[in-house]
Amino acid sequence: MKALPRLAILLFLLALAAALVRAVLDLPPPAVDLPAAVAANLGKSGVEHPVTAVLLNFRGYDTLLEVAVLLIALLGVVAVARPTPQHQAKDDANPVLQTLARLLAPLLVLAAGYLLWAGGHRPGGAFQAAALLAGAVVLLRLAGLLPAWPRPHWVLRLGVVLGLFVFLGVAALGQGALLTYPPELAGALILLIEAGLTLSLGLILAGLFLAFAAHREAS
Amino acid sequence: MTPGLLYALAGVALFVLGLGAMLLPGPVLRRILGFNVMGSGAFLVLVGLAQRAGGVDPVPQAMVLTGIVVALAATALALALARRQEQADD
Amino acid sequence: MTDPLPWLIVLPLAWGALAFLLGPGRGGALAIAGLAVQTGLALILAGQVLATGVRVHPVGGWGAPLGIDLAVDGLSAVMLLLTQGVALVLAIYARSYFAGARPEGFWPLLGFLLAALNALFVSADLFNLYVTLELLTLAAVGLVAQGGGAAQASAALRYLLVSLAASGVYLLGVALIYATYGTVSLATLAPLINGDAPLAVWLATGLVGVALLAKTALFPFHFWLPPAHGAAAAPVSALLSALVVKASFYLLLRLWLGVFAPFTVAAGWVLAGLGAAAILWGSWQAIHARRIKLLVAWSTVAQLGYLFLIFPLLGSTALALQAGIMQAVSHGLAKAAMFAAAGIFLKATGRDEVDSLAGVAGRLPLTLFAFALAGVTLMGLPPSGGFLAKWLLIDAALEARLWPLAAVVISGGLLAAVYVFRVLRQAFLLAPDDSHFHPVPRSMEWAAFALAAASVALGLRGVELLQLLAVGRVT
Numbered sequence: 001m002k003a004l005p006r007l008a009i010l011l012f013l014l015a016l017a018a019a020l021v022r023a024v025l026d027l028p029p030p031a032v033d034l035p036a037a038v039a040a041n042l043g044k045s046g047v048e049h050p051v052t053a054v055l056l057n058f059r060g061y062d063t064l065l066e067v068a069v070l071l072i073a074l075l076g077v078v079a080v081a082r083p084t085p086q087h088q089a090k091d092d093a094n095p096v097l098q099t100l101a102r103l104l105a106p107l108l109v110l111a112a113g114y115l116l117w118a119g120g121h122r123p124g125g126a127f128q129a130a131a132l133l134a135g136a137v138v139l140l141r142l143a144g145l146l147p148a149w150p151r152p153h154w155v156l157r158l159g160v161v162l163g164l165f166v167f168l169g170v171a172a173l174g175q176g177a178l179l180t181y182p183p184e185l186a187g188a189l190i191l192l193i194e195a196g197l198t199l200s201l202g203l204i205l206a207g208l209f210l211a212f213a214a215h216r217e218a219s
Numbered sequence: 220m221t222p223g224l225l226y227a228l229a230g231v232a233l234f235v236l237g238l239g240a241m242l243l244p245g246p247v248l249r250r251i252l253g254f255n256v257m258g259s260g261a262f263l264v265l266v267g268l269a270q271r272a273g274g275v276d277p278v279p280q281a282m283v284l285t286g287i288v289v290a291l292a293a294t295a296l297a298l299a300l301a302r303r304q305e306q307a308d309d
Numbered sequence: 310m311t312d313p314l315p316w317l318i319v320l321p322l323a324w325g326a327l328a329f330l331l332g333p334g335r336g337g338a339l340a341i342a343g344l345a346v347q348t349g350l351a352l353i354l355a356g357q358v359l360a361t362g363v364r365v366h367p368v369g370g371w372g373a374p375l376g377i378d379l380a381v382d383g384l385s386a387v388m389l390l391l392t393q394g395v396a397l398v399l400a401i402y403a404r405s406y407f408a409g410a411r412p413e414g415f416w417p418l419l420g421f422l423l424a425a426l427n428a429l430f431v432s433a434d435l436f437n438l439y440v441t442l443e444l445l446t447l448a449a450v451g452l453v454a455q456g457g458g459a460a461q462a463s464a465a466l467r468y469l470l471v472s473l474a475a476s477g478v479y480l481l482g483v484a485l486i487y488a489t490y491g492t493v494s495l496a497t498l499a500p501l502i503n504g505d506a507p508l509a510v511w512l513a514t515g516l517v518g519v520a521l522l523a524k525t526a527l528f529p530f531h532f533w534l535p536p537a538h539g540a541a542a543a544p545v546s547a548l549l550s551a552l553v554v555k556a557s558f559y560l561l562l563r564l565w566l567g568v569f570a571p572f573t574v575a576a577g578w579v580l581a582g583l584g585a586a587a588i589l590w591g592s593w594q595a596i597h598a599r600r601i602k603l604l605v606a607w608s609t610v611a612q613l614g615y616l617f618l619i620f621p622l623l624g625s626t627a628l629a630l631q632a633g634i635m636q637a638v639s640h641g642l643a644k645a646a647m648f649a650a651a652g653i654f655l656k657a658t659g660r661d662e663v664d665s666l667a668g669v670a671g672r673l674p675l676t677l678f679a680f681a682l683a684g685v686t687l688m689g690l691p692p693s694g695g696f697l698a699k700w701l702l703i704d705a706a707l708e709a710r711l712w713p714l715a716a717v718v719i720s721g722g723l724l725a726a727v728y729v730f731r732v733l734r735q736a737f738l739l740a741p742d743d744s745h746f747h748p749v750p751r752s753m754e755w756a757a758f759a760l761a762a763a764s765v766a767l768g769l770r771g772v773e774l775l776q777l778l779a780v781g782r783v784t
């Protein structure tokens with residue numbers, strides 16, 4: 001690129017940064033007090049931690065769409081990923097790594113389960129648990145203990161969509177508006193949704209990695 | 220200068236750096252990383268400014284959780300496409 | 310849950326996920342059934358809006374600003390009808406188009422694309438709109454990349470990067486708004502935002518506006534569109550040009566008329582100028598394009614320019630909004646028909662070049678007729694929907710004494726005629742002796758024809774559409 005357009009872009013970025021800094025330092029107090037509203041309604045939300053309440057109850061609709069976003073990414077990656085030939089040499093198993101992976105993977109699953117349950121009353125929840133699950137799968141893959149996943153088998157596909165179906169089911173089958181939980185069942189429903197999400201999102205996140213890592217000889 | 224405001228200013232810097240990486244020509248990987256840095260900058264601004272008065276606001280924190288997942292999905296797709304594009308070139 | 314509104318989002322998510330479960334390439338029949346139900350729901354919803362005015366659906370029962378609100382007014386109802394109608398016909402077309410080749414993820418991605426569009430048209434929450442925009446982008450990019458070829462991956466990547474940069478900028482705008490007002494709900498924000506807002510809000514308006522312009526491919530942010538729409542499979546190009554780009558335009562319009570109204574004083578002129586440039590540049594490129602799909606894609610760039618000519622007029626007359634929406638709807642129908650026809654030409658001749666179209670007139674008369682009818686709308690000839698749109702636009706421009714705008718509209722129509730007739734002329738030439746035509750299923754030709762006929766018929770029945778549009782306006 002010639003120097004002049006590059007200079008123009010840099011000047012624009014500097015101006016933008018200056019304007020943003022000025023704007024950020026100059027703000028009046030907000031008009032609407034959302035944290036107070038969250039605190040006031042926390043008792044009816046079914047969980048004790050405010051972030052989980054916002055994520056899965058007050059603004060649960062965003063979370064629903066976000067699960068679909070991850071699923072779309074998986075579809076796109078699977079369509080485009082092709083086996084790369086250069087990884088076949090790395091197939092020789094490293095026994096130390098494999099033993100470590102075998103020890104760590106169940107611990108990671110256990111930690112994921114804890115995070116899932118803990119999300120109700122402290123930082124935690126479905127996404128964090130799913131990330132740990134995916135980490136366990138990636139670890140097993142890197143140690144050579146799991147095959148690659150260029151085209152998911154139907155059991156895996158079922159696992160991937162299960163979370164979305166559970167979420168949609170709870171969302172659609174309530175009384176009244178979309179995603180209305182009856183107050184006495186709210187906690188149980190949120191835990192159910194989170195469990196489904198942990199499984200599905202874990203599989204999706206793992207799948208995003210495994211689809212890349214396909215060997216040429218994988219089926 | 221509260222901690223929230225400091226985070227917000229750092230977020231502004233990250234945002235502008237990330238945007239620059241995306242706009243200026245360069246390797247594809249740099250642009251994808253630029254998107255991630257931009258996203259992180261926007262998240263910092265969101266959470267930092269909401270807590271500039273010192274209180275804790277759960278709503279932007281939940282929004283950022285959603286945003287991180289969305290950014291992750293987008294990055295995965297971008298990397299897959301970049302890899303495919305590179306495979307065809309050789 | 311008896312309100313049809315949330316079902317328009319839940320249903321496509323459900324059948325999209327189900328199509329994924331069924332396996333690669335499966336799910337066509339499911340998609341068509343789901344879309345038929347959705348079209349019915351959209352009609353019911355439009356009827357409800359006509360009868361009782363703006364409808365609000367508080368998700369979770371909480372209500373804004375704590376929860377997220379969905380809201381439907383006339384504008385949303387029109388966009389929902391356009392989306393379900395075009396998608397239904399394109400799904401029937403795509404089923405035949407992909408018979409033989411297995412489109413791995415087309416049907417699930419179609420479901421999610423529709424869910425994203427429906428969710429976008431009814432959302433009344435700025436952050437929720439960010440999530441729907443991302444959902445829409447990723448589904449569209451995924452669709453462009455289907456087939457796994459390198460050209461598609463390249464075009465898809467450019468589209469994705471531009472779109473992601475735009476989304477990041479949009480998100481910063483939302484962050485600034487939340488910091489200033491403490492809420493992202495459009496209904497709550499509307500009374501709070503006025504001309505005295507701090508610098509952060511002015512910046513946020515600019516950031517959000519530029520982001521949406523980039524997503525709508527307004528000149529000079531248009532460079533990603535022709536490769537993406539030109540490289541994708543024909544049904545995908547149709548969906549992208551007809552529906553996906555309209556979503557970000559809708560959002561820009563919604564925000565312009567709603568929460569950001571106090572800041573829009575001078576920006577209208579800039580948008581109209583860029584729109585005029587888009588019309589001229591896009592038409593010029595279409596006239597010189599060698600590939601059919603590239604020609605149609607550049608035509609999209611040009612036609613999107615018309616949408617931006619209305620912005621300086623929005624404050625002064627109601628005709629401008631009517632013109633813009635009529636243009637969006639008739640262009641959606643016509644462009645879908647054009648890409649469908651281009652896909653049929655591709656299937657029949659095996660090549661994508663304008664020059665290889667010789668002899669098509671004799672072999673595929675219905676498809677060529679569909680292409681010509683779609684061209685009638687793009688040119689703005691009576692009695693088509695495009696004519697009605699341009700008539701309203703010229704009327705609004707003359708009312709505001711803006712003669713140059715009217716001149717641009719008319720010259721755009723003339724330029725469109727040049728590239729449409731270029732294709733038609735080539736098709737009427739005699740086929741060379743070594744030409745070889747593959748048979749094409751009749752259903753595909755009828756699908757293209759139905760879309761084109763609808764775009765023309767819209768001009769005759771435009772009154773009902775404008776009545777629906779006039780119902781209330783949600784902020």
